[in-house]
Amino acid sequence: MIATICRKAHFNAAHRLHNPKWSDEKNLKVFGKCNSPHYHGHNFDLEVRIRGEVNPNTGFVMDLAVLGNLIKDEVEERFDHKNLNEDCPEFENILPSTEYFVQIIYGILKPKLEKGHLLHITLHETQKNSAAYGDW
Ligand SMILES: Nc1nc2c(c(=O)[nH]1)N=C([C@H](O)[C@H](O)COP(=O)(O)OP(=O)(O)OP(=O)(O)O)CN2
Numbered sequence: 719m720i721a722t723i724c725r726k727a728h729f730n731a732a733h734r735l736h737n738p739k740w741s742d743e744k745n746l747k748v749f750g751k752c753n754s755p756h757y758h759g760h761n762f763d764l765e766v767r768i769r770g771e772v773n774p775n776t777g778f779v780m781d782l783a784v785l786g787n788l789i790k791d792e793v794e795e796r797f798d799h800k801n802l803n804e805d806c807p808e809f810e811n812i813l814p815s816t817e818y819f820v821q822i823i824y825g826i827l828k829p830k831l832e833k834g835h836l837l838h839i840t841l842h843e844t845q846k847n848s849a850a851y852g853d854w
């Protein structure tokens with residue numbers, strides 16, 4: 719039997735949307751208040767879904783506590799209370815949009831999973847804004 723499990727996590731981070739290839743005027747026009755040179759913060763909510771075969775001996779696709787620790791060690795420790803533009807090498811040449819951020823988190827977690835486990839991530843930047851990326 720195939721099932722999908724989900725673990726949620728939460729962290730805070732600051733960012734600024736600014737494309738260095740553009741003038742300050744164009745950045746302000748495109749990104750508006752998100753271009754503020756003083757940055758702004760978000761309370762990010764993360765949903766990590768794993769799809770795979772249910773192990774008949776445990777009833778688990780994967781132990782959710784193990785998945786929780788993986789997210790804590792690899793994602794929360796790395797990004798919580800960080801300035802994405804200034805503190806995180808992952809964003810050195812990448813805009814810290816939700817679309818790119820969710821793809822970066824996928825790239826961090828995917829190699830840590832068992833072969834055969836599919837991964838799908840949703841990252842909520844605000845209660846209204848989110849992006850998703852994954853194997854399905
Ligand atoms: N496709 C995307 N659009 C936007 C992103 C993004 O990551 N992907 N990010 C932002 C900003 O980070 C911004 O901080 C949040 O945007 P916005 O919805 O304008 O802000 P609010 O939550 O304050 O929404 P209100 O409707 O003004 O309450 C922008 N766009």
Ligand SMILES: [Zn+2]
Nearest residue numbers: 733752758760
């Ligand atoms: Zn923002």
